[in-house]
Amino acid sequence: MIGRTSGGTAIAVSLKAPDPAAVTARSTLARISPVCCPSVILRYDHWDFTGEGATEESVTGVVRHYTDIVNPNKQKWCFESELDAGNSEGGLLWVPVLVTDMVDSVSENWSNILGRSHPGLGPVRYSVLWRLGYDGSFSEQEAESMAMEVSVATHRRKGLLANPVSQEIRFLRRIGT
Amino acid sequence: MKDLPLVAVIQFPGSNCEYETARVVEVSGMECRIFRWNQLQPLRDASPDAFVLPGGFSFQDRVRAGAVAAKENLMDLVVEGASGGRPVLGICNGAQVLVESGLVPGWEPGRIEAALAANHVSGRSGYLSTWVFVRVRNGAGIGNPWLSALGGSPVPIPIAHAEGRFVFRKQDAGRTRPVEALAYCSHAGEESGVYPLNPNGSFHNLAAVMNPEGNVLAMMPHPERAFHLWQLPPWIPGEWGDRRSAALSGGNLGTAPGPGSLFFRSLLEHFGGGAA
Numbered sequence: 001m002i003g004r005t006s007g008g009t010a011i012a013v014s015l016k017a018p019d020p021a022a023v024t025a026r027s028t029l030a031r032i033s034p035v036c037c038p039s040v041i042l043r044y045d046h047w048d049f050t051g052e053g054a055t056e057e058s059v060t061g062v063v064r065h066y067t068d069i070v071n072p073n074k075q076k077w078c079f080e081s082e083l084d085a086g087n088s089e090g091g092l093l094w095v096p097v098l099v100t101d102m103v104d105s106v107s108e109n110w111s112n113i114l115g116r117s118h119p120g121l122g123p124v125r126y127s128v129l130w131r132l133g134y135d136g137s138f139s140e141q142e143a144e145s146m147a148m149e150v151s152v153a154t155h156r157r158k159g160l161l162a163n164p165v166s167q168e169i170r171f172l173r174r175i176g177t
Numbered sequence: 178m179k180d181l182p183l184v185a186v187i188q189f190p191g192s193n194c195e196y197e198t199a200r201v202v203e204v205s206g207m208e209c210r211i212f213r214w215n216q217l218q219p220l221r222d223a224s225p226d227a228f229v230l231p232g233g234f235s236f237q238d239r240v241r242a243g244a245v246a247a248k249e250n251l252m253d254l255v256v257e258g259a260s261g262g263r264p265v266l267g268i269c270n271g272a273q274v275l276v277e278s279g280l281v282p283g284w285e286p287g288r289i290e291a292a293l294a295a296n297h298v299s300g301r302s303g304y305l306s307t308w309v310f311v312r313v314r315n316g317a318g319i320g321n322p323w324l325s326a327l328g329g330s331p332v333p334i335p336i337a338h339a340e341g342r343f344v345f346r347k348q349d350a351g352r353t354r355p356v357e358a359l360a361y362c363s364h365a366g367e368e369s370g371v372y373p374l375n376p377n378g379s380f381h382n383l384a385a386v387m388n389p390e391g392n393v394l395a396m397m398p399h400p401e402r403a404f405h406l407w408q409l410p411p412w413i414p415g416e417w418g419d420r421r422s423a424a425l426s427g428g429n430l431g432t433a434p435g436p437g438s439l440f441f442r443s444l445l446e447h448f449g450g451g452a453a
Contacts, residue, residue, distance in 0.1 A: 103295070105303065165346055
């Protein structure tokens with residue numbers, strides 16, 4: 001289970017087809033950082049619904065109503081807690097990395113929209129969730145260290161997934177094999 | 178021996194302004210060749226005098242605009258050229274590539290010290306396609322290979338981007354002045370942090386940032402789309418609007434140069450050409 005960072009309910013939205021951004025991220029990292037490149041990279045839109053009214057039931061209602069959040073023709077979704085289901089796949093050690101824009105219009109706009117239509121909901125926070133799958137032979141510490149290396153773009157040839165000048169990077173609680 | 182300076186326009190997968198950019202370079206009186214992102218040896222053999230990274234959506238903006246292209250091997254040659262003093266211009270997505278490459282602001286070359294983040298200004302966010310005015314920051318144009326012909330007056334120029342907001346680390350906010358190249362302003366030259374004068378919330382109203390040496394320029398506006406005077410819309414106010422009206426009346430609107438041509442004239446003059 002991925003550790004929650006706030007009260008409320010979070011969901012993860014992914015493409016039904018392989019995610020092109022995840023494919024490109026992995027091929028780029030394999031070239032610039034072969035030692036630290038994960039075996040598998042998965043990418044999700046991560047929506048964190050806060051507030052007293054952010055129950056699984058109400059969030060399900062929001063998701064079914066707003067196809068801009070989940071387009072059922074091409075996307076699937078689950079509660080963050082349900083990501084457990086695929087974690088042991090391939091015996092990989094998964095490191096979940098959450099990338100959030102420090103100034104984020106998407107979150108602001110959806111907070112305004114949902115604040116009007118769903119009074120019990122608090123602010124909504126949009127992020128991109130990257131799940132980096134490392135070979136199970138690595139220790140959790142090693143995997144997290146390598147994930148840090150590939151996630152934070154500090155130099156042209158070092159790091160990719162987040163620009164720390166404008167984005168926050170959070171490593172959610174690690175998941176075992 | 179090359180007769181004309183050679184400008185290399187770099188085409189990444191997803192670039193979409195390379196042909197018009199190459200066209201205006203040639204019309205300006207320089208030789209131009211388009212090199213694909215995987216043509217390292219041809220680019221090395223050509224040894225271009227300057228580089229232009231055009232607009233578009235390199236690698237479909239996957240991960241983050243400009244982030245993947247910045248890590249391409251071909252960028253090694255652009256970095257090498259920049260460090261050797263050759264002029265490098267990034268337009269829109271090209272600017273995003275330069276920022277993600279650490280070439281701009283380039284206090285510590287190669288280190289990523291800025292971001293072109295999503296547009297965010299009070300009253301406006303998201304993709305924005307419009308005409309704006311920009312002017313050269315005080316002193317930035319002197320001897321600059323891309324800016325010397327612009328003078329200090331505001332020039333109209335189009336923008337079209339969703340991620341054009343220059344952002345710096347807090348600790349760097351006090352040292353940006355020497356790398357500030359172009360600022361958004363009104364047709365009269367007034368600056369404001371408020372939309373629409375600042376169309377995207379950019380730090381210090383910045384439309385373009387350069388490296389400390391001034392040879393690398395990352396600009397969000399599209400000079401190639403304002404190269405000819407006829408490309409300006411008829412409602413443009415100020416000096417350039419007057420020029421457009423006069424050219425229309427005089428029957429030479431089809432051949433008169435627009436404000437975008439000044440960037441390329443600067444480059445030509447940098448190489449010793451173009452002085453009438």
